């Protein structure tokens with residue numbers, strides 16, 4: 001296990017948070033629930049029918065795991081009334097609210113989170129990213145001052161610190177949620193990714209707004225206006241978070257290589273030593289983190305959701321038990 005992950009686990013255990021796992025039908029989730037509680041990493045609320053969970057997972061000791069059955073829980077009616085209030089303007093009826101909570105357990109978990117009955121939600125082992133995030137987007141909404149829910153990966157270097165990555169860790173955002181962010185959304189992604197770098201990765205953020213252009217060296221005024229978008233996002237983020245070390249627009253080499261940074265952006269305190277990288281869209285971000293992972297041997301922790309008013313995280317459907325445990329620990333820290 002990497003040092004970064006070990007530190008996250010230790011910090012999470014000390015917080016003793018209650019995390020809801022809505023996917024009681026998934027064997028990996030049930031096994032992770034058992035291990036998390038045994039290791040004292042967090043308290044777990046598992047959603048599903050207790051008899052079915054026991055039947056489908058013989059030999060898994062669920063002592064200490066709270067199992068809530070949405071179809072028979074005392075607070076379901078209260079959650080349904082609140083869900084109706086929150087979504088009636090969008091066409092939800094009282095009947096639909098109860099029906100939703102009986103069938104969409106991710107929404108059920110989101111309502112438990114809304115009520116403060118749990119501290120965080122982790123789902124997605126057997127649901128798509130969109131179906132995992134939509135309940136949170138609809139009822140938990142964004143944190144004060146943030147308009148955009150986004151995501152980042154903590155990228156852990158295979159051999160510790162190196163010339164272009166002196167921290168041995170970097171944060172990449174947004175590689176998984178916002179497909180073509182606007183300038184304002186990109187600024188939100190930058191500020192949220194910096195918070196993830198500080199609070200979860202444990203590094204002092206120096207944020208680079210990435211592009212194929214460095215400080216006006218390239219332009220695409222005629223086509224997609226992607227360079228002006230990153231320039232505008234940089235200005236918005238600087239105005240919203242004046243104390244944050246953030247600059248752009250930078251090509252990746254100008255962001256990480258001191259010799260290139262000095263040449264292309266001599267006045268910047270971020271050029272040449274950035275550790276948080278904000279990609280202009282999901283295409284660049286998703287491709288970028290996978291190159292670092294496959295060619296560079298980096299471990300990618302995430303995607304970590306950022307900007308929700310309360311912590312929610314999405315698992316990859318290919319996740320294993322250890323991945324679930326790691327994401328629960330990250331969620332506890334958020």
Ligand SMILES: CC(C)(COP(=O)(O)OP(=O)(O)OC[C@H]1O[C@@H](n2cnc3c(N)ncnc32)[C@H](O)[C@@H]1OP(=O)(O)O)[C@@H](O)C(=O)NCCC(=O)NCCS
Nearest residue numbers: 129130133134137138142147148149150175176177178179
């Ligand atoms: C995030 C995502 C799931 C949102 O889904 P969606 O179908 O666009 O959601 P909707 O348009 O129904 O929006 C639901 C609500 O969330 C809000 N919302 C959507 N995206 C949001 C965002 N990034 N930040 C904040 N709020 C957002 C909407 O305003 C809407 O609010 P309302 O219903 O109260 O008006 C979608 O952007 C998506 O699928 N992204 C790519 C995910 C993916 O496939 N990633 C690959 C994995 S590596």
